[in-house]
Amino acid sequence: MKFNSVFDIIGPVMVGPSSSHTAGAARIGKAARNLFGRQPKWARIHLYESFAKTYKGHGTDFALAGGLLGFETDDLRMSKALDIAKKNDLEITFIEASASAVHPNTVRLTIGDDTEQMELVGISIGGGKVEITELNGFELRLSGNHPAILIMHNDRFGAIASITKVLAKHEINIGHMEVNRKDIGKEALMVIEVDQNVDDAILEELEEADHIIQISKIVS
Template sequence: MKYKSIFDIIGPVMIGPSSSHTAGAARIGRMARSLFNREPKWAEISFYGSFAKTYKGHGTDVAIAGGLLDFDTDDERIIQSLDIAEEKGIKIAFIEEDAITDHPNTARVRIGDEIGELELVGISIGGGKVEITELNGFELRLSGHHPAILVVHDDRYGAIAAVANVLTKHQINIGHMDVSRKEVGQMALMTIEVDQNIDDAVLEELTALPNITKVTKIVE
């Protein structure tokens, strides 16, 4: 992972003692909240590696809960996030996992309500930076440091080109793009990081394309 400035190494303005264990955790939680697009009614958070060993002392639990409440890394309410979640009726459970993962600061977040559920795996890579490596069973790479579009679609010829054509028409530059699928010819996921926030009108145009199931955006 390349850092653009000294501030990427020091980390962001934040609540808590560790950019990896607090700021990164808060961002993982907030990205889950953003992708879920609403406040969840429950959350089940599994910690692995260093997260599992030190999450209570380093405030990883309150940080990731604060992210689920849509608190930014410097929001002082993070300290009371578990109490705030309880007041809102949000049930949060933490699980210490023994399994060995590729990265020591790994969290699996499952959230849901009466409408649906979402599951993702996030890693905190240092300096407050994170990557989402799995979403609802799809492998991906999403940094959260750039605006992004997630497109769930049928694995069909022309689907990727159709999405790219819409972005080209609106002069939206693609910085990074991944495509993941569970099985050939079944459901697939495009993860597209772009250089600017996307208007809802563009999302509607993408959603209307053939073979597109769902389009979600993440703002910077």
């Protein structure tokens, strides 16, 4: 892992014993909430390898719950997040997965409510940094450390151009972009990391672009 500053090595300000198992887990949980667009009513959380072995002692369980509730890593309510989740009618089930994973700090979250559900795979790579590697069956690489727009669209000519045209008009710079599709002409996922948070008004404009199905965002 490449560190950019001493603060990356020390880790973020947080409530909990471990930057990887607590702060990273909280950020994965919050990324899932942001992508879902609201607090879910239920969550099934599969923990792999190191996460599965130590999640109770290292606070990974309450950190994931705190993230799903929208807490920042330094929120003093974090250690009580499991109790707060119950009071907020958020039912969480933790499952210790026996399968191996590419990274020892891997978690698969399936979250939902009465109308829809979403599945996300995240890894905590150290120092509170995370990567989202899968969303609803699409492979991706999303750091969670920068504002991002995730766009589900039909795999058609002009879809990407229609999105970048709107971003350019509003002087929003793209730091990283990738597109993944399950098959030619089917649904595709566009992931765009940008330099600043994108206003909801711009998201509404993006939703009117060609071949767009759904848009969600992660704020910094």
